[in-house]
Amino acid sequence: MIFTIAGKELKALFASPLAWLVLTFLQLILAFGFLKRLDDFMQIQPQLIQMANPPGITELVAAPVFATTAIVLLFAVPLLAMRLIAEERRNQTMVLLISAPLSMTEIVLGKFAGLMVFLLLIIGITTLMPLSLLLGGSLDFGLLLSLVIGAALLAACFAAVGLYASCLTAQPLAAAMIAFSLLLGMLLAGETAADGLRGRDLQVPAALAQVLSPLKNFEPFAKGVLDSYSIACMLLLVAVFLILTIRRLDAARLRG
Amino acid sequence: MTAQTAEITVSAQGLSRKFGAHTAVDNVSLELKRGEILGFLGPNGAGKTTTMQMLTGNLAPTSGTISICGVDLFEHPTLAKARIGYLPEHPPLYRELTVLEYVDLAARLHRVAKAGRAAAVAEALARCGLADVAQKLIGALSKGYQQRVGIAQAIVHRPDVVILDEPTVGLDPNQIREIRGLIHELGANCSVILSTHILPEVESVCDHVQILHHGSTAFTDTIAGLKQFHGGRMVLLGLKRPPPAADIAAVAGVARVEPAGDTLFRVSFADNADPSEELARRAAEKSWGLYRLAPAQSSLEDVFVHLTQKEEQT
Numbered sequence: 001m002i003f004t005i006a007g008k009e010l011k012a013l014f015a016s017p018l019a020w021l022v023l024t025f026l027q028l029i030l031a032f033g034f035l036k037r038l039d040d041f042m043q044i045q046p047q048l049i050q051m052a053n054p055p056g057i058t059e060l061v062a063a064p065v066f067a068t069t070a071i072v073l074l075f076a077v078p079l080l081a082m083r084l085i086a087e088e089r090r091n092q093t094m095v096l097l098i099s100a101p102l103s104m105t106e107i108v109l110g111k112f113a114g115l116m117v118f119l120l121l122i123i124g125i126t127t128l129m130p131l132s133l134l135l136g137g138s139l140d141f142g143l144l145l146s147l148v149i150g151a152a153l154l155a156a157c158f159a160a161v162g163l164y165a166s167c168l169t170a171q172p173l174a175a176a177m178i179a180f181s182l183l184l185g186m187l188l189a190g191e192t193a194a195d196g197l198r199g200r201d202l203q204v205p206a207a208l209a210q211v212l213s214p215l216k217n218f219e220p221f222a223k224g225v226l227d228s229y230s231i232a233c234m235l236l237l238v239a240v241f242l243i244l245t246i247r248r249l250d251a252a253r254l255r256g
Numbered sequence: 257m258t259a260q261t262a263e264i265t266v267s268a269q270g271l272s273r274k275f276g277a278h279t280a281v282d283n284v285s286l287e288l289k290r291g292e293i294l295g296f297l298g299p300n301g302a303g304k305t306t307t308m309q310m311l312t313g314n315l316a317p318t319s320g321t322i323s324i325c326g327v328d329l330f331e332h333p334t335l336a337k338a339r340i341g342y343l344p345e346h347p348p349l350y351r352e353l354t355v356l357e358y359v360d361l362a363a364r365l366h367r368v369a370k371a372g373r374a375a376a377v378a379e380a381l382a383r384c385g386l387a388d389v390a391q392k393l394i395g396a397l398s399k400g401y402q403q404r405v406g407i408a409q410a411i412v413h414r415p416d417v418v419i420l421d422e423p424t425v426g427l428d429p430n431q432i433r434e435i436r437g438l439i440h441e442l443g444a445n446c447s448v449i450l451s452t453h454i455l456p457e458v459e460s461v462c463d464h465v466q467i468l469h470h471g472s473t474a475f476t477d478t479i480a481g482l483k484q485f486h487g488g489r490m491v492l493l494g495l496k497r498p499p500p501a502a503d504i505a506a507v508a509g510v511a512r513v514e515p516a517g518d519t520l521f522r523v524s525f526a527d528n529a530d531p532s533e534e535l536a537r538r539a540a541e542k543s544w545g546l547y548r549l550a551p552a553q554s555s556l557e558d559v560f561v562h563l564t565q566k567e568e569q570t
Contacts, residue, residue: 008350008361011353012350012352015352016352093349093350094348095314095348096362098313099313099337099342100365101333101338101366101367102334103334253313253314253315
Protein backbone atom coordinates (compact mmCIF):
# COMPACT_ATOMS: atom_id res chain seq x y z
CA MET A 1 0.00 0.00 0.00
CA ILE A 2 2.93 2.29 0.76
CA PHE A 3 4.16 1.57 -2.76
CA THR A 4 0.83 2.59 -4.26
CA ILE A 5 1.03 5.98 -2.59
CA ALA A 6 4.73 6.30 -3.40
CA GLY A 7 3.93 5.57 -7.04
CA LYS A 8 1.19 8.16 -7.05
CA GLU A 9 3.52 10.81 -5.60
CA LEU A 10 6.21 10.01 -8.14
CA LYS A 11 3.70 10.31 -10.95
CA ALA A 12 2.54 13.64 -9.57
CA LEU A 13 6.14 14.86 -9.31
CA PHE A 14 6.90 13.98 -12.89
CA ALA A 15 3.63 15.45 -14.07
CA SER A 16 4.78 18.84 -12.80
CA PRO A 17 7.53 20.82 -14.50
CA LEU A 18 9.25 21.35 -11.15
CA ALA A 19 10.79 17.89 -11.01
CA TRP A 20 12.19 18.21 -14.51
CA LEU A 21 13.53 21.69 -13.80
CA VAL A 22 15.27 20.49 -10.66
CA LEU A 23 16.81 17.57 -12.54
CA THR A 24 17.94 19.84 -15.37
CA PHE A 25 19.52 22.50 -13.19
CA LEU A 26 21.11 19.93 -10.95
CA GLN A 27 22.65 18.26 -13.97
CA LEU A 28 23.95 21.59 -15.28
CA ILE A 29 25.51 22.60 -11.96
CA LEU A 30 26.98 19.17 -11.36
CA ALA A 31 28.39 18.89 -14.86
CA PHE A 32 30.02 22.28 -14.53
CA GLY A 33 31.51 21.50 -11.12
CA PHE A 34 32.60 18.05 -12.22
CA LEU A 35 34.40 19.27 -15.34
CA LYS A 36 36.05 22.11 -13.43
CA ARG A 37 37.30 19.72 -10.78
CA LEU A 38 38.48 17.27 -13.40
CA ASP A 39 40.36 20.05 -15.19
CA ASP A 40 42.05 21.10 -11.94
CA PHE A 41 42.94 17.51 -11.23
CA MET A 42 44.59 17.11 -14.65
CA GLN A 43 46.67 20.23 -14.04
CA ILE A 44 47.96 19.21 -10.63
CA GLN A 45 48.39 15.57 -11.55
CA PRO A 46 52.16 15.92 -12.21
CA GLN A 47 52.67 17.31 -8.68
CA LEU A 48 50.44 14.63 -7.20
CA ILE A 49 52.56 11.86 -8.67
CA GLN A 50 55.58 13.18 -6.77
CA MET A 51 53.71 12.97 -3.45
CA ALA A 52 54.24 9.97 -1.17
CA ASN A 53 50.58 9.22 -0.54
CA PRO A 54 48.61 11.35 -3.03
CA PRO A 55 44.82 11.85 -2.76
CA GLY A 56 43.04 9.93 -5.50
CA ILE A 57 40.66 11.14 -8.17
CA THR A 58 37.66 9.98 -6.14
CA GLU A 59 38.64 12.18 -3.23
CA LEU A 60 39.47 15.19 -5.39
CA VAL A 61 36.65 14.98 -7.92
CA ALA A 62 33.82 12.74 -6.65
CA ALA A 63 33.65 14.11 -3.10
CA PRO A 64 33.19 17.75 -4.22
CA VAL A 65 30.50 16.66 -6.68
CA PHE A 66 28.57 15.10 -3.81
CA ALA A 67 29.13 18.19 -1.68
CA THR A 68 27.47 20.21 -4.46
CA THR A 69 24.60 17.74 -4.55
CA ALA A 70 24.16 18.16 -0.79
CA ILE A 71 23.80 21.93 -1.16
CA VAL A 72 21.46 21.58 -4.14
CA LEU A 73 19.33 19.13 -2.13
CA LEU A 74 19.07 21.68 0.68
CA PHE A 75 17.37 24.05 -1.76
CA ALA A 76 15.52 21.52 -3.91
CA VAL A 77 13.97 19.24 -1.31
CA PRO A 78 11.77 21.90 0.32
CA LEU A 79 10.43 22.70 -3.16
CA LEU A 80 9.91 19.07 -4.08
CA ALA A 81 8.32 18.21 -0.73
CA MET A 82 6.06 21.24 -0.44
CA ARG A 83 3.25 19.74 -2.48
CA LEU A 84 3.13 16.38 -0.75
CA ILE A 85 0.49 17.26 1.83
CA ALA A 86 -0.09 21.00 1.49
CA GLU A 87 -1.42 20.70 -2.04
CA GLU A 88 -3.62 17.74 -1.16
CA ARG A 89 -5.12 19.81 1.58
CA ARG A 90 -5.58 22.83 -0.63
CA ASN A 91 -7.22 20.78 -3.38
CA GLN A 92 -9.14 18.78 -0.79
CA THR A 93 -7.88 15.53 -2.24
CA MET A 94 -6.53 14.32 1.11
CA VAL A 95 -10.06 13.00 1.69
CA LEU A 96 -9.43 10.25 -0.87
CA LEU A 97 -6.51 8.91 1.15
CA ILE A 98 -8.13 9.37 4.54
CA SER A 99 -11.38 7.70 3.45
CA ALA A 100 -9.47 4.76 2.03
CA PRO A 101 -8.69 1.88 4.39
CA LEU A 102 -5.21 3.19 5.17
CA SER A 103 -3.55 4.16 8.41
CA MET A 104 -2.02 7.61 8.69
CA THR A 105 1.37 5.91 9.04
CA GLU A 106 0.96 4.24 5.66
CA ILE A 107 -0.03 7.53 4.04
CA VAL A 108 2.95 9.41 5.48
CA LEU A 109 5.45 6.64 4.77
CA GLY A 110 4.09 6.31 1.24
CA LYS A 111 4.57 9.98 0.55
CA PHE A 112 8.04 9.90 2.10
CA ALA A 113 8.98 6.86 0.02
CA GLY A 114 7.74 8.52 -3.17
CA LEU A 115 9.91 11.56 -2.58
CA MET A 116 12.87 9.39 -1.58
CA VAL A 117 12.71 7.47 -4.86
CA PHE A 118 13.00 10.77 -6.70
CA LEU A 119 15.87 11.94 -4.48
CA LEU A 120 17.67 8.63 -4.97
CA LEU A 121 17.33 9.25 -8.69
CA ILE A 122 19.11 12.58 -8.18
CA ILE A 123 21.84 10.84 -6.21
CA GLY A 124 21.97 8.22 -8.94
CA ILE A 125 22.72 10.73 -11.67
CA THR A 126 25.25 12.38 -9.37
CA THR A 127 27.01 9.04 -9.05
CA LEU A 128 27.04 8.48 -12.80
CA MET A 129 29.49 11.36 -13.31
CA PRO A 130 32.34 9.99 -11.20
CA LEU A 131 31.53 6.55 -12.62
CA SER A 132 32.22 7.91 -16.11
CA LEU A 133 35.85 8.28 -15.02
CA LEU A 134 36.08 4.49 -15.13
CA LEU A 135 36.52 4.93 -18.88
CA GLY A 136 40.04 6.14 -18.29
CA GLY A 137 41.04 5.13 -14.81
CA SER A 138 40.07 3.47 -11.56
CA LEU A 139 38.00 4.67 -8.61
CA ASP A 140 37.99 4.24 -4.85
CA PHE A 141 34.70 2.35 -4.63
CA GLY A 142 34.74 2.37 -0.84
CA LEU A 143 34.72 6.16 -0.73
CA LEU A 144 32.13 6.33 -3.51
CA LEU A 145 29.81 3.97 -1.65
CA SER A 146 30.23 5.99 1.53
CA LEU A 147 29.35 9.17 -0.38
CA VAL A 148 26.23 7.58 -1.86
CA ILE A 149 25.03 6.31 1.53
CA GLY A 150 25.75 9.67 3.14
CA ALA A 151 23.91 11.58 0.42
CA ALA A 152 20.92 9.23 0.66
CA LEU A 153 20.70 9.73 4.44
CA LEU A 154 21.10 13.47 4.02
CA ALA A 155 18.29 13.49 1.45
CA ALA A 156 16.12 11.46 3.83
CA CYS A 157 16.65 14.05 6.59
CA PHE A 158 15.73 16.91 4.29
CA ALA A 159 12.72 14.99 2.94
CA ALA A 160 11.38 14.24 6.43
CA VAL A 161 11.64 17.90 7.42
CA GLY A 162 10.06 18.96 4.12
CA LEU A 163 7.19 16.50 4.60
CA TYR A 164 6.56 17.81 8.11
CA ALA A 165 6.56 21.40 6.90
CA SER A 166 4.11 20.40 4.18
CA CYS A 167 1.58 19.14 6.72
CA LEU A 168 1.63 22.40 8.66
CA THR A 169 -0.07 24.51 6.02
CA ALA A 170 -2.35 24.30 3.01
CA GLN A 171 -0.12 26.65 0.98
CA PRO A 172 2.65 24.76 -0.84
CA LEU A 173 4.92 27.80 -1.07
CA ALA A 174 4.52 28.53 2.61
CA ALA A 175 5.41 24.91 3.26
CA ALA A 176 8.59 25.30 1.21
CA MET A 177 9.53 28.43 3.13
CA ILE A 178 8.89 26.71 6.46
CA ALA A 179 10.95 23.69 5.42
CA PHE A 180 13.80 25.84 4.21
CA SER A 181 13.86 28.01 7.34
CA LEU A 182 13.59 24.96 9.55
CA LEU A 183 16.47 23.23 7.77
CA LEU A 184 18.70 26.27 7.72
CA GLY A 185 17.96 27.01 11.36
CA MET A 186 18.65 23.41 12.35
CA LEU A 187 21.90 23.31 10.39
CA LEU A 188 23.18 26.53 11.91
CA ALA A 189 21.97 25.82 15.42
CA GLY A 190 23.22 22.24 15.36
CA GLU A 191 26.62 23.21 14.02
CA THR A 192 27.28 26.16 16.34
CA ALA A 193 25.85 24.40 19.37
CA ALA A 194 27.90 21.28 18.70
CA ASP A 195 31.12 23.22 18.22
CA GLY A 196 30.49 25.57 21.16
CA LEU A 197 29.59 22.79 23.55
CA ARG A 198 32.50 20.65 22.48
CA GLY A 199 34.78 23.67 23.05
CA ARG A 200 33.62 23.76 26.64
CA ASP A 201 34.21 20.05 26.89
CA LEU A 202 30.51 19.21 27.23
CA GLN A 203 30.69 16.08 25.11
CA VAL A 204 27.22 14.66 25.66
CA PRO A 205 25.22 17.84 24.88
CA ALA A 206 27.51 18.42 21.92
CA ALA A 207 26.78 14.96 20.61
CA LEU A 208 23.05 15.59 21.03
CA ALA A 209 23.22 18.94 19.26
CA GLN A 210 24.83 17.17 16.35
CA VAL A 211 21.53 15.37 15.67
CA LEU A 212 20.12 18.67 14.47
CA SER A 213 22.64 19.18 11.72
CA PRO A 214 22.45 16.65 8.89
CA LEU A 215 25.26 18.43 7.04
CA LYS A 216 27.57 18.00 10.03
CA ASN A 217 26.64 14.32 10.02
CA PHE A 218 27.42 14.12 6.31
CA GLU A 219 31.04 15.18 6.84
CA PRO A 220 32.41 11.77 7.91
CA PHE A 221 30.83 10.16 4.83
CA ALA A 222 32.68 12.64 2.61
CA LYS A 223 35.92 11.32 4.07
CA GLY A 224 34.92 7.73 3.46
CA VAL A 225 34.15 7.06 7.13
CA LEU A 226 30.94 5.18 7.91
CA ASP A 227 30.42 6.75 11.32
CA SER A 228 27.71 4.81 13.15
CA TYR A 229 26.94 7.80 15.39
CA SER A 230 26.30 10.04 12.38
CA ILE A 231 24.12 7.37 10.81
CA ALA A 232 22.14 7.05 14.04
CA CYS A 233 21.76 10.85 14.26
CA MET A 234 20.34 11.07 10.76
CA LEU A 235 17.98 8.12 11.18
CA LEU A 236 16.77 9.62 14.45
CA LEU A 237 16.06 12.94 12.76
CA VAL A 238 14.09 11.21 10.00
CA ALA A 239 12.08 9.19 12.52
CA VAL A 240 11.27 12.21 14.67
CA PHE A 241 9.94 14.27 11.78
CA LEU A 242 7.94 11.38 10.29
CA ILE A 243 6.32 10.73 13.67
CA LEU A 244 5.59 14.43 14.08
CA THR A 245 3.91 14.42 10.67
CA ILE A 246 1.77 11.38 11.47
CA ARG A 247 0.71 12.85 14.80
CA ARG A 248 -0.06 16.19 13.25
CA LEU A 249 -2.32 14.63 10.60
CA ASP A 250 -4.08 12.47 13.18
CA ALA A 251 -4.67 15.56 15.27
CA ALA A 252 -6.14 17.35 12.26
CA ARG A 253 -8.85 14.70 12.13
CA LEU A 254 -9.70 15.30 15.77
CA ARG A 255 -9.60 19.05 15.51
CA GLY A 256 -11.30 19.31 12.13
CA MET B 257 -31.98 -12.43 0.27
CA THR B 258 -34.44 -11.49 3.00
CA ALA B 259 -31.73 -12.00 5.61
CA GLN B 260 -29.49 -9.70 3.62
CA THR B 261 -32.12 -7.04 3.26
CA ALA B 262 -32.47 -6.88 7.01
CA GLU B 263 -28.73 -6.50 7.59
CA ILE B 264 -27.85 -3.22 9.26
CA THR B 265 -25.03 -1.53 7.38
CA VAL B 266 -24.68 1.82 9.09
CA SER B 267 -25.42 2.47 12.69
CA ALA B 268 -24.52 5.77 14.34
CA GLN B 269 -25.57 6.61 17.84
CA GLY B 270 -25.54 9.99 19.52
CA LEU B 271 -23.09 11.69 17.17
CA SER B 272 -21.97 15.12 18.31
CA ARG B 273 -19.26 17.34 17.02
CA LYS B 274 -18.09 20.60 18.50
CA PHE B 275 -15.75 23.09 16.90
CA GLY B 276 -14.61 25.07 19.91
CA ALA B 277 -17.73 26.48 21.46
CA HIS B 278 -19.80 25.95 18.32
CA THR B 279 -21.78 22.73 18.12
CA ALA B 280 -21.97 21.69 14.47
CA VAL B 281 -23.74 18.38 15.02
CA ASP B 282 -25.71 17.62 18.13
CA ASN B 283 -26.75 14.11 19.08
CA VAL B 284 -27.62 12.75 15.63
CA SER B 285 -28.39 9.05 15.35
CA LEU B 286 -29.13 7.05 12.26
CA GLU B 287 -29.51 3.48 11.21
CA LEU B 288 -29.59 2.11 7.72
CA LYS B 289 -30.22 -1.36 6.34
CA ARG B 290 -28.87 -2.84 3.15
CA GLY B 291 -30.82 -1.67 0.15
CA GLU B 292 -32.04 1.54 1.73
CA ILE B 293 -31.37 5.01 0.42
CA LEU B 294 -31.29 7.72 3.03
CA GLY B 295 -31.60 11.37 2.12
CA PHE B 296 -29.97 13.94 4.34
CA LEU B 297 -31.85 17.13 3.97
CA GLY B 298 -31.15 20.47 5.49
CA PRO B 299 -30.30 24.07 4.79
CA ASN B 300 -26.68 25.07 4.35
CA GLY B 301 -24.77 24.80 7.59
CA ALA B 302 -27.18 22.29 9.08
CA GLY B 303 -24.39 19.79 9.75
CA LYS B 304 -24.91 17.46 6.79
CA THR B 305 -21.31 17.53 5.62
CA THR B 306 -19.93 17.32 9.15
CA THR B 307 -22.07 14.25 9.80
CA MET B 308 -20.85 12.63 6.60
CA GLN B 309 -17.24 13.42 7.43
CA MET B 310 -17.72 11.67 10.74
CA LEU B 311 -19.40 8.66 9.13
CA THR B 312 -16.45 8.23 6.78
CA GLY B 313 -13.76 8.67 9.40
CA ASN B 314 -12.53 12.01 8.10
CA LEU B 315 -13.48 13.75 11.29
CA ALA B 316 -13.55 12.35 14.79
CA PRO B 317 -16.83 12.99 16.61
CA THR B 318 -16.74 14.68 20.00
CA SER B 319 -19.01 11.92 21.24
CA GLY B 320 -21.01 9.05 19.82
CA THR B 321 -20.32 5.74 18.13
CA ILE B 322 -20.37 4.60 14.52
CA SER B 323 -20.33 1.07 13.24
CA ILE B 324 -20.26 0.00 9.61
CA CYS B 325 -21.64 -3.50 8.97
CA GLY B 326 -21.03 -4.27 12.62
CA VAL B 327 -17.41 -3.04 12.56
CA ASP B 328 -16.64 -0.18 14.92
CA LEU B 329 -15.19 2.73 12.94
CA PHE B 330 -12.90 3.88 15.73
CA GLU B 331 -11.61 0.51 16.89
CA HIS B 332 -10.99 -0.92 13.43
CA PRO B 333 -10.87 2.10 11.14
CA THR B 334 -9.29 0.35 8.17
CA LEU B 335 -11.73 -2.57 8.24
CA ALA B 336 -14.70 -0.23 8.47
CA LYS B 337 -13.40 2.19 5.84
CA ALA B 338 -12.92 -0.65 3.36
CA ARG B 339 -16.73 -0.98 3.30
CA ILE B 340 -17.44 2.69 2.66
CA GLY B 341 -17.36 4.65 -0.55
CA TYR B 342 -17.34 8.41 -0.08
CA LEU B 343 -17.83 11.28 -2.47
CA PRO B 344 -17.15 14.52 -0.59
CA GLU B 345 -18.62 17.87 -1.49
CA HIS B 346 -15.52 18.68 -3.55
CA PRO B 347 -14.60 15.52 -5.48
CA PRO B 348 -11.03 14.62 -4.46
CA LEU B 349 -9.67 14.45 -8.00
CA TYR B 350 -6.08 14.49 -9.18
CA ARG B 351 -6.28 16.66 -12.26
CA GLU B 352 -3.01 15.41 -13.69
CA LEU B 353 -4.20 11.80 -13.92
CA THR B 354 -6.37 10.26 -16.60
CA VAL B 355 -9.78 8.95 -15.59
CA LEU B 356 -8.57 5.37 -15.91
CA GLU B 357 -5.41 5.99 -13.88
CA TYR B 358 -7.37 7.73 -11.19
CA VAL B 359 -10.08 5.12 -10.77
CA ASP B 360 -7.40 2.44 -10.80
CA LEU B 361 -5.56 4.33 -8.07
CA ALA B 362 -8.76 4.52 -6.02
CA ALA B 363 -9.18 0.76 -6.44
CA ARG B 364 -5.62 0.12 -5.27
CA LEU B 365 -6.02 2.43 -2.28
CA HIS B 366 -9.14 0.51 -1.33
CA ARG B 367 -7.20 -2.74 -1.52
CA VAL B 368 -9.11 -4.25 -4.42
CA ALA B 369 -7.32 -7.53 -5.16
CA LYS B 370 -5.11 -7.40 -8.22
CA ALA B 371 -6.94 -10.24 -9.94
CA GLY B 372 -10.27 -8.44 -10.10
CA ARG B 373 -9.02 -4.87 -10.26
CA ALA B 374 -9.20 -4.30 -13.98
CA ALA B 375 -12.74 -5.69 -14.04
CA ALA B 376 -13.80 -3.58 -11.05
CA VAL B 377 -12.39 -0.43 -12.65
CA ALA B 378 -14.06 -1.18 -15.97
CA GLU B 379 -17.37 -1.80 -14.21
CA ALA B 380 -17.18 1.47 -12.27
CA LEU B 381 -16.33 3.40 -15.43
CA ALA B 382 -19.20 1.78 -17.31
CA ARG B 383 -21.71 2.41 -14.53
CA CYS B 384 -20.79 6.07 -14.37
CA GLY B 385 -20.80 6.44 -18.16
CA LEU B 386 -17.09 7.20 -18.29
CA ALA B 387 -15.92 4.49 -20.68
CA ASP B 388 -15.55 6.99 -23.54
CA VAL B 389 -13.39 9.43 -21.60
CA ALA B 390 -11.24 6.86 -19.77
CA GLN B 391 -8.06 8.11 -21.41
CA LYS B 392 -8.71 11.82 -20.89
CA LEU B 393 -7.04 13.88 -18.22
CA ILE B 394 -9.41 14.65 -15.36
CA GLY B 395 -8.42 18.31 -15.46
CA ALA B 396 -9.73 18.53 -19.02
CA LEU B 397 -13.20 17.18 -18.19
CA SER B 398 -16.34 19.21 -17.63
CA LYS B 399 -17.80 19.58 -14.17
CA GLY B 400 -20.44 16.94 -14.82
CA TYR B 401 -17.89 14.37 -15.90
CA GLN B 402 -15.65 15.23 -12.96
CA GLN B 403 -18.57 14.61 -10.64
CA ARG B 404 -19.05 11.22 -12.26
CA VAL B 405 -15.39 10.40 -11.82
CA GLY B 406 -15.89 11.24 -8.15
CA ILE B 407 -18.76 8.77 -7.97
CA ALA B 408 -16.77 6.12 -9.84
CA GLN B 409 -14.04 6.51 -7.22
CA ALA B 410 -16.61 5.94 -4.48
CA ILE B 411 -18.06 2.73 -5.93
CA VAL B 412 -15.06 1.04 -7.54
CA HIS B 413 -14.36 -1.20 -4.54
CA ARG B 414 -18.02 -2.30 -4.38
CA PRO B 415 -18.62 -0.86 -0.92
CA ASP B 416 -21.55 -1.82 1.29
CA VAL B 417 -22.21 1.81 2.12
CA VAL B 418 -22.00 4.66 -0.37
CA ILE B 419 -21.98 8.16 1.04
CA LEU B 420 -22.51 10.98 -1.44
CA ASP B 421 -22.31 14.61 -0.40
CA GLU B 422 -24.46 16.67 -2.76
CA PRO B 423 -23.84 14.40 -5.76
CA THR B 424 -25.91 16.38 -8.24
CA VAL B 425 -24.64 19.87 -7.55
CA GLY B 426 -23.62 21.71 -10.70
CA LEU B 427 -25.00 19.16 -13.13
CA ASP B 428 -27.45 19.76 -15.95
CA PRO B 429 -30.90 18.17 -15.81
CA ASN B 430 -29.94 15.22 -18.01
CA GLN B 431 -26.91 14.45 -15.94
CA ILE B 432 -28.93 14.77 -12.76
CA ARG B 433 -31.34 12.21 -14.10
CA GLU B 434 -28.50 9.85 -14.97
CA ILE B 435 -26.93 10.23 -11.53
CA ARG B 436 -30.28 9.58 -9.87
CA GLY B 437 -30.68 6.45 -11.96
CA LEU B 438 -27.25 5.35 -10.84
CA ILE B 439 -28.10 5.98 -7.19
CA HIS B 440 -31.25 3.90 -7.61
CA GLU B 441 -29.15 1.12 -9.08
CA LEU B 442 -26.67 1.34 -6.21
CA GLY B 443 -29.51 1.14 -3.75
CA ALA B 444 -30.34 -2.32 -5.04
CA ASN B 445 -27.44 -3.99 -3.27
CA CYS B 446 -25.91 -1.51 -0.87
CA SER B 447 -26.92 1.33 1.39
CA VAL B 448 -26.70 4.87 0.11
CA ILE B 449 -26.64 8.07 2.10
CA LEU B 450 -26.86 11.24 0.12
CA SER B 451 -27.12 14.82 1.19
CA THR B 452 -28.86 17.52 -0.70
CA HIS B 453 -30.86 20.65 -0.30
CA ILE B 454 -32.83 19.90 -3.44
CA LEU B 455 -36.17 18.68 -2.15
CA PRO B 456 -37.57 16.79 -5.15
CA GLU B 457 -34.31 14.87 -5.30
CA VAL B 458 -34.98 13.23 -1.97
CA GLU B 459 -38.52 12.51 -3.02
CA SER B 460 -37.52 10.87 -6.28
CA VAL B 461 -34.48 8.93 -5.11
CA CYS B 462 -34.63 8.15 -1.42
CA ASP B 463 -36.81 5.86 0.60
CA HIS B 464 -35.81 7.34 3.95
CA VAL B 465 -35.33 10.93 4.85
CA GLN B 466 -33.61 12.63 7.74
CA ILE B 467 -33.93 16.36 8.06
CA LEU B 468 -31.17 18.14 9.90
CA HIS B 469 -31.46 21.62 11.25
CA HIS B 470 -28.93 23.44 13.38
CA GLY B 471 -27.05 20.19 13.81
CA SER B 472 -29.83 18.07 15.20
CA THR B 473 -32.43 15.79 13.67
CA ALA B 474 -35.65 17.67 12.99
CA PHE B 475 -37.45 14.81 11.32
CA THR B 476 -36.75 11.24 10.34
CA ASP B 477 -39.04 8.76 8.62
CA THR B 478 -39.64 6.97 5.36
CA ILE B 479 -40.63 9.02 2.33
CA ALA B 480 -44.04 7.38 2.44
CA GLY B 481 -44.38 8.33 6.09
CA LEU B 482 -43.32 11.83 5.29
CA LYS B 483 -45.92 12.17 2.56
CA GLN B 484 -48.56 10.77 4.82
CA PHE B 485 -47.45 12.96 7.66
CA HIS B 486 -47.88 15.94 5.51
CA GLY B 487 -49.99 15.26 2.43
CA GLY B 488 -52.93 13.94 4.45
CA ARG B 489 -53.01 16.92 6.69
CA MET B 490 -53.11 19.86 4.40
CA VAL B 491 -55.05 20.85 1.31
CA LEU B 492 -54.91 23.78 -1.00
CA LEU B 493 -58.33 25.40 -1.20
CA GLY B 494 -59.14 27.73 -4.11
CA LEU B 495 -62.23 29.95 -3.84
CA LYS B 496 -63.33 32.50 -6.41
CA ARG B 497 -65.34 34.46 -3.85
CA PRO B 498 -63.44 33.85 -0.67
CA PRO B 499 -65.13 34.43 2.66
CA PRO B 500 -63.17 35.65 5.68
CA ALA B 501 -60.66 33.04 6.76
CA ALA B 502 -62.49 32.63 10.03
CA ASP B 503 -65.49 31.16 8.16
CA ILE B 504 -63.31 28.42 6.70
CA ALA B 505 -61.68 27.78 10.04
CA ALA B 506 -65.13 27.26 11.50
CA VAL B 507 -65.58 24.03 9.51
CA ALA B 508 -65.28 21.05 11.82
CA GLY B 509 -61.89 19.35 11.62
CA VAL B 510 -60.00 22.36 10.29
CA ALA B 511 -57.08 23.26 12.49
CA ARG B 512 -55.63 26.26 10.77
CA VAL B 513 -56.16 28.40 7.67
CA GLU B 514 -53.39 30.39 6.03
CA PRO B 515 -53.95 32.58 3.01
CA ALA B 516 -51.67 31.54 0.14
CA GLY B 517 -52.65 34.16 -2.40
CA ASP B 518 -55.75 36.24 -3.13
CA THR B 519 -58.07 33.31 -3.59
CA LEU B 520 -55.99 30.42 -2.30
CA PHE B 521 -55.86 29.06 1.22
CA ARG B 522 -53.73 26.45 2.88
CA VAL B 523 -56.02 24.50 5.13
CA SER B 524 -54.44 22.35 7.82
CA PHE B 525 -56.46 19.52 9.25
CA ALA B 526 -56.75 18.60 12.86
CA ASP B 527 -55.35 15.20 13.85
CA ASN B 528 -57.31 12.21 12.55
CA ALA B 529 -59.79 14.39 10.73
CA ASP B 530 -60.49 14.81 7.04
CA PRO B 531 -62.89 17.68 6.51
CA SER B 532 -62.38 17.79 2.70
CA GLU B 533 -65.92 16.65 2.00
CA GLU B 534 -67.35 19.07 4.52
CA LEU B 535 -65.31 21.90 2.98
CA ALA B 536 -66.66 21.12 -0.48
CA ARG B 537 -70.24 20.97 0.77
CA ARG B 538 -69.87 24.24 2.69
CA ALA B 539 -68.33 25.95 -0.33
CA ALA B 540 -71.19 24.86 -2.57
CA GLU B 541 -73.78 25.85 0.00
CA LYS B 542 -72.40 29.34 0.56
CA SER B 543 -71.41 29.78 -3.07
CA TRP B 544 -67.76 30.52 -2.35
CA GLY B 545 -66.93 29.54 -5.92
CA LEU B 546 -64.80 26.47 -5.23
CA TYR B 547 -62.37 25.87 -8.10
CA ARG B 548 -59.65 23.94 -6.37
CA LEU B 549 -59.40 21.40 -3.57
CA ALA B 550 -56.14 19.50 -3.78
CA PRO B 551 -53.59 17.95 -1.47
CA ALA B 552 -50.88 20.52 -1.06
CA GLN B 553 -48.13 19.64 -3.56
CA SER B 554 -44.44 20.40 -3.04
CA SER B 555 -45.04 18.56 0.17
CA LEU B 556 -41.42 18.20 1.15
CA GLU B 557 -40.83 21.88 0.87
CA ASP B 558 -43.65 22.54 3.24
CA VAL B 559 -42.46 20.00 5.74
CA PHE B 560 -39.03 21.42 5.44
CA VAL B 561 -40.07 25.00 6.02
CA HIS B 562 -42.51 23.93 8.66
CA LEU B 563 -39.98 21.88 10.61
CA THR B 564 -37.09 24.23 10.34
CA GLN B 565 -39.08 27.29 11.23
CA LYS B 566 -40.84 25.57 14.06
CA GLU B 567 -37.47 24.76 15.50
CA GLU B 568 -36.38 28.35 15.24
CA GLN B 569 -39.37 29.48 17.23
CA THR B 570 -38.65 27.13 20.09
